[in-house]
Amino acid sequence: MLAKLEKDIINVYNEKDILIGGIKTQSNYKNADIIIGESKYQLTRDKWNTKILENGDVKYNLKSNSFSGNTEVLETGRKITGVFGLKWGTKMIDNQKNILIKIRNESQFIDKKKYEIEISDNNVTDLEILMTLYGHLYGSNMKVQAVVICAIAGTGAMIWLT
Numbered sequence: 001m002l003a004k005l006e007k008d009i010i011n012v013y014n015e016k017d018i019l020i021g022g023i024k025t026q027s028n029y030k031n032a033d034i035i036i037g038e039s040k041y042q043l044t045r046d047k048w049n050t051k052i053l054e055n056g057d058v059k060y061n062l063k064s065n066s067f068s069g070n071t072e073v074l075e076t077g078r079k080i081t082g083v084f085g086l087k088w089g090t091k092m093i094d095n096q097k098n099i100l101i102k103i104r105n106e107s108q109f110i111d112k113k114k115y116e117i118e119i120s121d122n123n124v125t126d127l128e129i130l131m132t133l134y135g136h137l138y139g140s141n142m143k144v145q146a147v148v149i150c151a152i153a154g155t156g157a158m159i160w161l162t
Helices: 125-162
Strands: 002-006 009-013 019-027 031-038 039-046 047-054 057-064 070-071 079-082 090-091 099-105 115-117
Touching: 009 125, 019 125, 031 125, 039 125, 057 125, 079 125, 090 125, 099 125, 115 125
Parallel strands: none
Antiparallel strands: 002 009, 002 115, 009 019, 019 031, 031 039, 039 047, 047 057, 057 070, 070 079, 079 090, 090 099, 099 115
16 A cells, blocks of 8 residues: 655555545644545544544544553554564554554655555554554654754754863
């Protein structure tokens, strides 16, 4: 599967290049829309909690761990976590820690807004794929912010020490 940015929406295509859905998000990731066919879901993030709503009704509650960044889908017990290593960036796992979905940037060094998605379980829903992609995008954004903050702090310390 492949996801790519097209006209402010990150669209996800299956192996036959058929659109399965898309995400439109704000730069701060507090609000996002997921569109799958005729269905539209709203994501609202408040600190470490995210709600996924369909027609105003809560469909899923996501709770992120402030230390690890891992996110649990409270209704299913599935988790969206980072992947240690260079190849994959984000995964969704079930209660037995089986990998269901893996997502990574197409380019490891430059974010070209193209993402590769690997599905390991055919029972994964399109919403879970897009939910995991949202987690990947948000996690990547947080990682970039942490690198920038560390670079600024390191430069400040070097200036102060000299």
